[in-house]
Amino acid sequence: MEDLEVEWRRTDSETLVHLFQDGESRPEAQSQDYQDRAHFFTEEIKHRNFSLRLDHLRAEDEGRYTCTVHSQLESGETEVQIKDVERLLVSGSDRSISASVGEDVTLNCSVDSHIKPEHLDEVSWKKIDKENEDEDVLVLLYQNNKTFPGSSDERYRDRAEFFTAEIPKGNFSVQLKSVRTEDKGVYMCHVFAGRHSANATVVLDRLGFSALHIIMLILCISASGSALLLVCLIYCRSTTEDSVFHLQMFLVFCPNILMCLAFVLWGLSEGSVFESVCC
Known part of the structure; x- marks a missing residue:
């Protein structure tokens, strides 16, 4: 040897x-x-x-x-x-995505251009639950050359969509509209073609404050400040019963109105009409 x-x-x-x-x-x-x-x-x-x-x-x-x-x-x-090596290459985004709440973001997913979309059995976007794979949330589904938005989880229904004109080019990126705080996490684009499968992941991270959140913060601070101010005025400035009564009314209504507006804005910023109505 x-x-x-x-x-x-x-x-x-x-x-x-x-x-x-x-x-x-x-x-x-x-x-x-x-x-x-x-x-x-x-x-x-x-x-x-x-x-x-x-x-x-x-x-x-x-x-x-x-x-x-x-x-x-x-x-x-x-x-x-x-010879005749079959391949399925899927690429996503190398960097995590940063966004402010309420903005639209794009989750990137591209399939090797030599495979035509009509030859793909399925492309699914899911939000990954690292602790329990059975709890992964379906964001959007492309199957048998069709998009099925109705199969999306209710949290993503009417908020996630493919760039339809880009699908023939192998671009299965998804636009996620009006990002919410609970959208933060890892998303997987899983592609199936015959006996082959491949996937790519995208991380949505560092969700910043939107203008609505800043307004809410100002309203909350104003509510607390106005309550303290009115207490001081009652004891330090006013002596008549009428003025004391008016100040007490302001003390009751002004902070609560400001807090009510803050909570309504919170509901709107999170995209939930139900939360806004409750507030």
């Missing part, structure tokens, strides 16, 4: 895929494209089996491969071809 040298190379480019030399494998000699992907079957080498396993197959791996065996007396070779 020490006298054998076995090389696996790409026939078209002479790229070294893997090497056996001086009685052992030489992974350090591999081309960068094949490091940690091309392996001999270690237990089979003693039986002079130098078959090669190629992990995580890529479309660019298509082509011819030559196995050349050298010994002191002679050499020989055999050739293997990899």
Whole structure:
């Protein structure tokens, strides 16, 4: 075995895929494209089996491969071809998304352009529950060349939509309208095509305050300040019963009206008509 040298190379480019030399494998000699992907079957080498396993197959791996065996007396070779590699590549966003409450955001998801949308079985957007996968929330669904907004969870119904004109280009990004605080989290775009599937994730993070939230804060502070101010006026400035009565009325109504407005704005900012009516 020490006298054998076995090389696996790409026939078209002479790229070294893997090497056996001086009685052992030489992974350090591999081309960068094949490091940690091309392996001999270690237990089979003693039986002079130098078959090669190629992990995580890529479309660019298509082509011819030559196995050349050298010994002191002679050499020989055999050739293997990899062809018709099917692939499904899905990409999302590398960075987390920041937004203010009430803004519209785009969750990116692109499918490799060589696969036509009509050949995709399903594209689903879900919000991930890390503690319980069964509780993942369906944001939007594309199936059998159609969009099914009615299947979305009620929290995302009428707020999430595909860019319809971009779907033929493999762009399955979703626009999420009027972002709420509870929208913060991890979203997954899961693509199915035949027996292949792939996914990409997008993180919606750092939701900032909107103008409505700032107004609510001002109203709450004003309500507290007005209550303290009116208490001071009652004891320090007024002596007549009428003026005391009027000040007491202001003390009762002014802070409560301000707080009521603050809570109504809170309901509106969170996109809930029900909350606004209750407030």
